Amino acid sequence: MAPLGHPLGVRIKRKTFPAVGGHDENTVLRDVAFTVEPRSFVVLTGPSGCGKSTLLNIVAGLDKDFEGSIDLGPGTPRVTFIFQTPRLLPWRTVRENLELALPAGDPRAQGIPDMLERVGLSAAAEAFPERISLGMQRRAALARGFLTEPEILLMDEPFVSLDDPTAQGLRELLIDLWTRRPTTVLFITHDRTESVMLGTRILRMMPGSASIVEDEAVRLSPAERKDRDKVAAEQKRIFKDT
Amino acid sequence: MAHASTHGFSTVPARKPVVAPDALAGRLGWTVLSLSVFIALWALAALWEGDRHLPGPSAVLGVLAGEAASGALWSHLAITLARVTAAFTLAMVIGAAIGLAVGANRIADKFFDSWIILLLNLPALVIIALCYVWWGTTEATAITAVAINKIPNVAVQMREGARSLSKDLAEMAHMYGFGRWKTLRHVTIPQLAPFWAAAARSGLALVWKIVLVVEALGGHPTGVGHQIHTAFGNFDVPMILAYALAFIVVIQAVEIGVLQPVQARVNRWRR
Numbered sequence: 183m184a185p186l187g188h189p190l191g192v193r194i195k196r197k198t199f200p201a202v203g204g205h206d207e208n209t210v211l212r213d214v215a216f217t218v219e220p221r222s223f224v225v226l227t228g229p230s231g232c233g234k235s236t237l238l239n240i241v242a243g244l245d246k247d248f249e250g251s252i253d254l255g256p257g258t259p260r261v262t263f264i265f266q267t268p269r270l271l272p273w274r275t276v277r278e279n280l281e282l283a284l285p286a287g288d289p290r291a292q293g294i295p296d297m298l299e300r301v302g303l304s305a306a307a308e309a310f311p312e313r314i315s316l317g318m319q320r321r322a323a324l325a326r327g328f329l330t331e332p333e334i335l336l337m338d339e340p341f342v343s344l345d346d347p348t349a350q351g352l353r354e355l356l357i358d359l360w361t362r363r364p365t366t367v368l369f370i371t372h373d374r375t376e377s378v379m380l381g382t383r384i385l386r387m388m389p390g391s392a393s394i395v396e397d398e399a400v401r402l403s404p405a406e407r408k409d410r411d412k413v414a415a416e417q418k419r420i421f422k423d424t
Numbered sequence: 425m426a427h428a429s430t431h432g433f434s435t436v437p438a439r440k441p442v443v444a445p446d447a448l449a450g451r452l453g454w455t456v457l458s459l460s461v462f463i464a465l466w467a468l469a470a471l472w473e474g475d476r477h478l479p480g481p482s483a484v485l486g487v488l489a490g491e492a493a494s495g496a497l498w499s500h501l502a503i504t505l506a507r508v509t510a511a512f513t514l515a516m517v518i519g520a521a522i523g524l525a526v527g528a529n530r531i532a533d534k535f536f537d538s539w540i541i542l543l544l545n546l547p548a549l550v551i552i553a554l555c556y557v558w559w560g561t562t563e564a565t566a567i568t569a570v571a572i573n574k575i576p577n578v579a580v581q582m583r584e585g586a587r588s589l590s591k592d593l594a595e596m597a598h599m600y601g602f603g604r605w606k607t608l609r610h611v612t613i614p615q616l617a618p619f620w621a622a623a624a625r626s627g628l629a630l631v632w633k634i635v636l637v638v639e640a641l642g643g644h645p646t647g648v649g650h651q652i653h654t655a656f657g658n659f660d661v662p663m664i665l666a667y668a669l670a671f672i673v674v675i676q677a678v679e680i681g682v683l684q685p686v687q688a689r690v691n692r693w694r695r
Binding site for chain 1: 592593595596598599600601602606610611614693694695
């Protein structure tokens with residue numbers, strides 16, 4: 183495994199969406215600056231529409247129209263994005279979708295059966311994505327993201343719109359995958375419980391703040407994260423207003 | 425497999441065959457039934473009307489057999505089919521190129537939209553007449569005239585395809601380092617294929633009908649259109665129907681044997 187790695191530096195002075203139609207010009211991010219330590223799991227949380235997804239798109243390099251800079255570290259570290267929707271290729275099977283995430287002839291392809299087994303998709307390997315459930319599609323997207331063994335993993339509400347047990351199963355799976363192979367994660371969610379369960383550190387945004395208003399470490403061991411009461415107590419400590 | 429049990433799934437539909445055998449048999453049954461009724465009605469109408477204006481199925485088949493035996497049928501069918509293939513290929517390639525270029529560029533789309541609408545509404549006869557006047561009644565003119573008739577339809581279909589390309593999947597391909605060739609093959613072409621297949625199916629039907637008109641108008645010495653034109657001059661209704669029937673059979677064979685399987689294949693992943 184690679185040495186400890188390089189922190190991920192985010193410095194966004196300003197991100198403004200230009201005026202379109204009847205809407206005024208809208209500044210969604212202002213003076214957002216933080217550093218994600220290597221192999222930490224940072225959760226960025228806040229209500230819908232506060233600019234979280236915009237921030238993640240900027241970090242991913244998908245949105246280049248902003249003032250500021252993103253420091254991914256020296257060289258070109260592997261950055262993987264797990265999106266809010268699974269974004270699998272519907273005309274390729276689950277297994278083919280995983281294969282395509284790797285360059286042709288990449289040795290990591292040998293890990294595909296193992297990865298599918300771990301996310302419980304061995305039986306669905308040859309199925310087309312539209313013929314399996316949303317929960318299974320999300321597991322396939324997780325498997326694809328972890329298969330590439332990224333140095334930086336960006337996740338944008340990957341468990342939204344799932345029923346509670348399915349989402350919970352996927353969160354445990356994510357903790358599992360991350361514990362086996364710790365990678366620098368920036369994870370977005372509006373779900374406070376989810377943020378406490380998964381994160382080692384929580385960054386909070388507020389509606390209209392356009393910036394980070396709170397930065398708090400999560401004091402839970404991996405075992406405690408599966409304990410609902412411990413998670414609830416920690417959530418109460420961090421989100422004082424609940 | 426802890427997760428497999430907690431989330432409760434066991435049977436996963438794998439790849440389905442393109443057409444289920446019993447569905448195919450059912451469809452074939454209906455086709456046979458409806459065609460039999462049609463032929464019976466035709467025979468009845470022929471009895472009523474008399475052989476000169478409307479020959480019955482047996483009379484038409486007799487003429488067809490005669491043309492087949494003399495070899496005329498095969499040579500005329502072959503030359504017309506060659507023209508259809510050439511015009512169809514030309515129209516699909518150029519139409520797709522225009523459609524994709526226009527669909528991918530918003531300024532080009534706004535500018536060329538009126539041109540495409542103009543061309544779409546230009547009657548086939550006008551295009552054919554102008555082509556013959558400008559370039560003479562050559563083989564190349566005939567094929568070009570047919571292709572020009574079809575190009576705007578293909579362009580419109582492919583423009584829809586280009587407009588509907590998923591930005592989400594493009595971002596995914598970018599993040600997973602697909603590169604140009606891999607993106608084209610696994611992301612772009614599969615999204616465009618259903619549009620292309622639909623354009624091809626509607627295109628074949630349009631092209632072969634226009635080819636016959638072009639052959640008749642251009643005074644070409646060969647082809648199904650020429651034969652029908654000659655028969656028209658002689659009031660030879662059985663001959664007209666015999667050639668029409670022969671060509672319908674050929675085009676349907678291409679439709680069922682080639683285009684439908686292609687369309688089913690590009691759509692096989694759909695739920």
